[in-house]
Amino acid sequence: MAIGKNISLNLKENLEENNKILEVLGDYFYNKIFKLQHPSDCKIARFLVCKLEQFCGFGCVMHHISFCLSIALGTNRTLIFEEDGIKWSYNVRWNDIFEPITNCNYGEDIAPWLPINNYKDISARIDRQLFLDRRSDIPFEVNYQPEVLPKEFSEILFTQHSNPSLWFHGQLIKYIWRESPATREILEKIEAKIPFVEGPIVGIHVRRTDKFKEAQTRNLDDYFKWTDFWFDIENIKLLPSVKDNKNNLNKTIIQQIPRRIFIATEEPKLVIKEAKKHWNDKYEIFYNKLEAKYGFEEGDPIRYTKDSLLAIMAEIKILVQCQFVVCTFSSNVCRLIYELMQAVQGKDMSEAVQSLDFFYTETWKCxxxxxxxxxxxxxxxxxxxxxxxxxxxxxxxxxxxxxxxxxxxxxxxxxxxxxxxxxxxxxxxxxxxxxxxx
CATH class of the missing domain: 2.30.30.40 (SH3 Domains)
Known part of the structure; x- marks a missing residue:
């Protein structure tokens, strides 16, 4: 008994030490990125101009920006949005929702020198300002893509995290995702409705609507099989504490963790109705807004409104705080959740997401x-x-x-x-x- 207790204490101490190291590294990375993105003199800074995606959803946009930021870091350039992010998928400006990506200004620091050369032109990479195409428009693999790992920290990261490149990508997303004060106030009110302080919550992200164009749609039962499994395992972890005085398992006093789930989906009416019909007796079910409208297909104007953007941001932030999430890595949002969990929760969360289709990869198709x-x-x-x-x-x-x-x-x-x-x-x-x- 004492040996087991000592092992548990040692394991806890090691985990706490690992988490502290990851926290320190995360702060170091953030400060380095912030410094590069806020040069003391924008007139002499080297820039990489990133065109925000105008034809894809929020997760897709965030991954395009992380692609740009990773290359900017690798080439020691300050990332700046074309036209300061005025034009993108949503009908609001980037700076209306997030903190500016840099303290420099496109109108003053880029526009006077237009046209500028393209990053994919290798002979032009000595230029002070370069334009970076969408990844799909670049005919070859480029260095410093998001799944790469900084060699300077590879040794220590391999000892602290089971997927170092995932952790690094999470740091990129963390910097990009810096909400404006107004946005933060709105999102915090939504997050406050979810009782994380009362115990573990498992998240489910069900992507349907336009999903049939990219990957197979999964039944809700497939998601709940994994939530059941997770809670079953958590209950098993409590078993040593419920043995009777003869060291026999007393099934009548087994402690059960309350089963709470948060469901995020573009079809809340249909999905929540189905979940309550089949699992309401077993789970306490939380969700954002039953009447939320996200649009039913790519290009639907509803999908790109400010309300829709804030709704999906709130749901992502809630899912990122969950102890376990079930989703599909064919979805940009699912991968975004997985990446942010590594940075926000401050520990190795590489086993905290179960994908129902693909392995994790930043681009998923390759x-x-x-x-x-x-x-x-x-x-x-x-x-x-x-x-x-x-x-x-x-x-x-x-x-x-x-x-x-x-x-x-x-x-x-x-x-x-x-x-x-x-x-x-x-x-x-x-x-x-x-x-x-x-």
Missing amino acids: KKMEAIDNYTKPLNNKDEINANKGDIIEISRPIWNGFVYGKNTQTNSSGLFPSHLLGEIFHSENFPIFYKEE
Whole structure:
């Protein structure tokens, strides 16, 4: 008993130390980004001009900005929005919702020198001002994309976090997501309605509407299977404290954690109604607004109103505070939640999100993973592929029944491969901003 207690205390102390290190690193990263984004003299600063996406939703926009910011950090340039973010998907200005991305001004520091060269023109990269296209418009892979890991901190991050590049991307999103005082006041009122102080809450993000164009729609039952599983495991953790004086498990006194969930979805009326019909007796169900309107397809004007933007921001912030979230990584919002959890909760939350379709990757449609062990498919099985430990598998379809569909780049064969035998591939690059001292 004493040995077990000491192990628990040591584990707790180690976790607290790890969390403190991540907190210190997070503060360091934030301050470095803030300093680069707020040069003392904008007239001599080097700029990367980012065009805000005008044809995609909030999660997509945030990931495009993180793409721009990561490249700006890697090239030691100050990121600035084209026309200071006046034109983007939503019918409000960026600076009406968030803090300005930089203290410099597009009209004064960029416009007088137009036209400027493009970042994808390698010969022009010595220019003081460069324009960065949308990622889809760049015909080749560029350095410093968000999934990269700063080489300066790779060693320490690998000892503190199980997915260092995810943690780093979370820091980028954290800087971008700096709300204006007015926005913060609105969102805090919505967040205050969710009783996080009363115990753990599991989040569910159900993306439907336009999802059928990109990925398979999942039944609500698929989400609740994982919420049930999470709460079941949490209850099992309490079992040692409910044994009787004969050291037998007393099932009559097992403590049950109250099951609370928060549901975010673009179809609140339909989804919440279904959830209450089938799970209301088991769960206390929270949600934002039952009458919320998010639009039903890409391009729907309702989807890009200020109210819609604030609603999805509030839901993301609530989900980020949850202990566990079930969603689909084919959704930008799901990936955004996962990334922000690492920065906001200040600890390794890499196991806190369960995707119902794809593995996590910042771009989701393109994922390369490494076989962590040898695998030989069953005899006469034409659907699966073999792999040796270290082979690279390019994944092109979602996880299904424990398998993914992909191509072994070593053998050039395609087919199903066990998802549990795949590991992350990490890439690191030098970021001058993190070792240059002024």
